[in-house]
Amino acid sequence: MSVIYVLLAISISVALCFFAAFVFSVKKGQYDDVYTPSVRMLFEDELLKDSDKHAHNKEKIKQTESTNQ
Amino acid sequence: MANTTCYHCGDECGKNGVQFDEKEFCCNGCKTVYEIFSSNGLTAFYEIEAKAGTTPNELRGKYDFLDNQEIVEQLVEFNEEGVQVVSLMIPSIHCSSCIWVLENLNRLHSAITVSQADFPKKTIRVTYKTEDFSLKTLVLLLGSIGYEPNISLETLEGKKNVVDRSLIYKLGVAGFAFGNVMLLSFPEYFEVEEFWLDQYKGVFRWLMFAFSLPVVFYAAQDYFISAYKGLRSKLLNIDVPIALGVLVLFLRSTVDVALDLGSGFFDSLTGLVFFLLLGKFFQQKTYAYLSFERDYKSYFPIAVTRLDSNGNEENIQIHKIQKGDRILVRSQEIIPVDCILIKGTAEVDYSFVTGESQAVFKESGEKLFAGGKQQSGVLEVEVLKSVSQSYLTQLWGNTVFSKDKASQFQTLTDSIGKRFTVAVLTIAFLATAFWLFHDSSMALNVFTAVLIIACPCAIALAAPFTLGNMLRIFGRHKFYLKNTNAIERLAQIDMAIFDKTGTLTTNQQETILYEGVELTEDETALLKTTLRASNHPLSRSLYDILKSNAIMTLDEFQEHTGKGIEGKVNQHSMKVGSATYVGKEASSELTHTAVYVSSDEDVKGRFVFKNTYREGVKELFDELGTQYKVGILSGDNDGEQKQLEKILPPQAHILFNQKPEDKLECIEKTQKSHNVLMVGDGLNDAGALAQSNVGVAVSENVNVFSPACDGILDASNLTKLPVFLQLSKKSMQVIKLSFMLSLCYNVVGLYFAVTGQLQPVIAAILMPLSSVSIVAFTTVCTNLLGKKLK
Known part of the structure; x- marks a missing residue:
């Protein structure tokens, strides 16, 4: 029957882990600004698409350079 | 090209529009920003949100002080080994495009390594290498793309205070303990007389006790402190019965567990504290980007x-x-x-x-x-x-500015709290006396049970949720209040006093009237041509209204700063300026801004500039006049008296030529018989705003300067002021209704308590049930009331 002790210990330590994670996130200031990240996460694509284009252009230039040689 | 709007800022292009890259721009400034963005691969700015840009202002020379290393040193947060970190307030941040472009500043200059925007606070934090880059270049770069930072004396003195996150921690602790205690007390709710459950109940109970410790001694400490402070100053605030309830809950439960009398009330205890903190958290709605404490320093x-x-x-x-x-x-x-x-x-x-x-x-x-x-x-x-x-800064030495209005005001909850505490204690003692006589073994049980069940959780929640929700509704209609306390004070207002210039009138448009001999067509043309050469704001607005298309070339043009301008064409001269400049005796009635005109040294007449009243001001006063006393305190001269009298209700008080101190004193005098609402706009009203029961600053653009106040109202919604006042009163009624509702729960609970039948499971059901239903009731009511604003 003493398995109940093990179960309790596990359940409480899991809970404590989450609690620690919560305290950590508050301390890091993750709750100071709860709006901007929600907008920010939608941006990554534009930037990638944009730099892709740049990289693409550069490649093109390189290609033309090499054919010229 | 008529009616096209700027690709960058969305303003109308008008006559001076510029075309570039097959796109229309309203001015060269906007075009330049577009060029900067497009040449750096940032055109996605226009895709995220269309026409979201801001027109850049001319900054030349304005930020030369950033060459001074000592000043830079004070502004930056971090400065070592060629890397600086700075936080800048940027009032023009307003959409997702702004966030995007500001977080991609590194594409505009390679020295910038990281930039992170905080939208609610309207700030960005930039990390950059100081090698061939500096704070000044950063500020100029931001200015050139329309995001000029706001650097004022206030920024320099930097209240770099640490953010207070203790409430979030407390809420976390209480929530964590509440969840776990609920889980642990679950088996006992069913009173299963099973052998093994009975054997392990000790472990469960002591674990619950352990979980409740941080709740009582950390999460609930504010209530004990507040109750102690209240008692010391002989006030029975609402925190007294709460603190008493928490304390009794904890002691009785501990005794129950220790003596194996029962499972204790740890579930109710942790739940109670959790709900109370939740209410506090909800009430704490703040508008991070607005400052209600501004003084001359931010200006x-x-x-x-x-x-x-x-x-x-x-x-x-x-x-x-x-x-x-x-x-x-x-x-x-500004002259400093x-x-x-x-x-x-x-x-x-x-x-x-x-x-x-x-x-x-x-x-x-x-x-x-x-x-x-x-x-x-x-x-x-x-x-x-x-x-x-200096004279202006000394005004801030007045004690009015260091007074905290909220702490001097007794809230409805606190005044109920007093009667409630007395009632609860009376019932507790009466019940105990009865049981002492009847069955003394039950006496202590009943006494504690009454205090536990009567803990005014629902009452304490009614005000935070009602007012917190109302605060949000007001915010959605551009009326930003400093805290919920301001709504309670607003509900008690019986007199509204307004400032005139900038509050009732708008600076955005002027009416210009001409008085004098009519000008010939030639004279008008000459006048317009002369004005064209001048940069003075009055010349510019006059130029815009004159109807003449004949533009001549001036033979001679002279500008006498502070006096006027003179233009000559074909032996004809035209003088525009102050009365003495054009050769007219300065008129005794200096009531309006006026520009005098003389042609060939012959005084023709004058153009009078008048402020226009905001739309709906008359209706505003008609509506206010029926329920409130109305007054005007203006720093201006009395030139507008007749016009004001027409707008105002007949018995209104109108005072002119009021200096800032006069306004403050006048409010103070009126407060002896009234609860005064002051509505103003500038620094000159700051004293009056601080002295009044509620001070509201009207602002055309809530991001720019407004003086210290209890609330900021967007000028476009000034006419809704009567509705806001009415809603504040209705909110108080909602709170009173919630009190009635929660008293019903208390009566039911007290029946169980007084008769000595209070089981932990009943407390655990009754307490959350009353809290949740109060929250639901207040939210529904306030949202229904909020519909009036549409």
Whole structure:
């Protein structure tokens, strides 16, 4: 029957882990600004698409350079 | 090209539109920003949100003080090994495009490594390498793309205070304990008389006890402190019965567990604290980007140009200005200290300080006061007093500004709390006395049970949720209040006093009337041509209204700063300017801003500039007049008296020529018989706003300066003020209804308690049930009320 002790210990330590994670996130200031990240996460694509284009252009230039040689 | 809007900022392009890259722009400024974005691969700015840009302002010379390393040192947060980190407030952040472009600043300059925007606070944090880059270049770069940062004296003194996150921690602790205790007490709810459950109940109970410790001694400590403070100052606030309830819950449960009398009330205890903190958290709605505590500091520049004895210019911090220094004040700059004019003609706009909208002209040798804004031309002045001793800054020494209105006000909850505590204690003692007589073993049980069940959780939640929700509804309609306490005070208002200039009138449009001999067509053309050459704001607005298309070439043009302008064509001359300049006796009734015109030295007449009243002001007063007393306190002269009397209800008080101190005193006097709402806009109202029961600042753009106040109202919604006042009153009624509702729960609970049948499971059901139903009731009610605003 003493398995109940093990179960309790596990359940409480899991809970404590989450609690620690919560305290950590508050301390890091993750709750100071709860709006901007929600907008920010939608941006990554534009930037990638944009730099892709740049990289693409550069490649093109390189290609033309090499054919010229 | 008619009716096209700017690709960058969305304004109408009008006559001066520019075309570039097959796109329309309203001005060169917007076009330049587009060029910068497109050449750096940032055109996605226009895809995220269309026409979201801001027109950049001319910044030349404005930020030269950032060359001073000492000032930079104070502004940056981190400065080591060629890397600096700085947080800048950018008022023009307003959409997702802004966030995107500001977080991609590194594409505009390679020295910028990281930039992170905080939208609610309207700030960005930039990390950059100082090698061939500096704070000044960063500020200029931001300015060039329309995101000019706001750097004022306030920024320099930097309240770099640590953010108070203790409430979130407490809420976390209480929530964590509440969940776990609920789980652990679950088996006992069913009272299963199973062998193994009975054997392990000790473990479960002591674990619950352990979980409740941080809740009582950490999460709930504010209630104990507040109750202690209240008792010490002989006040029975609502926190007294709460603290008593928590304490009794904890002690009784501990005794129950220790003596194996029962499972205790740890579930109710942790739940109670969790709900209470939740209410507190909800009430704490803040508008991070608005400041309600502003004084002259957020309006003054942080540095000025000082001239040393050799005539060299040098940028120094404003605090280092000493008596006897010579400083330069450029066009559109604020005069930071009281001083004597040495060189140049001053045309000073004191509207922020006095409310008087007409600019004042000063000759060299005359005294200038701090807070005025130089309109045109450069001034050289000698300092008479340091910043802190100047007239304007001394106004802030008044004790009114250090007073906290919220702490002096007894809220409805607190006044109920007093009667409630008395009632609960009476019932508890009566019940105990009865049981002592009847069955003394039950007496202590009943006494504690009454205190536990009567813990006014629902009452304490009614106000935070009602007012917190109302605060949000107001915010959605552009009325931003500092805290929920302001709504309670707003509900008690019975007199509303308004400032005139900038509050009832708008600065955005003027009516210009012509008085005098009618001008011939030729004269009008000459006048318009002359005005065209001048940059003075009055010339510009006059130029815009004159109907003449004949533009001539001037043979001669002269601008006499602070007096007027003169233009000559074909032997005809045209003078425009002040009365004395054109050769007219200065009229005795200096009631309006006026520009006089003379043709060939013959005075023709004058153009009178009048402020226009905001739309709906008459209706506003009609509506307010039926329920409230209304008054006007204006710093302006009495030229508008007749017009105001037409708008106002007949018995209204109107006072003119009120200096800032006069306004403060007047409010103080009125407060003896009334609860006063002051509505103002500028620094000149700051004293009155602070003294009044509720001070509301009206602002055309909530991001720019508004003085210290309890709330900021967007000028477009000024006419909704009566509705806001009415809703505040209704909110108080909602709170009163919630009190009735929660009293019903208490009566049911008290029945169980007094009869000695209170089981932990009943408390655990009753307490959350009452809290949740109160929250639901107040939310539904306030949302229904909020519909009135549409």
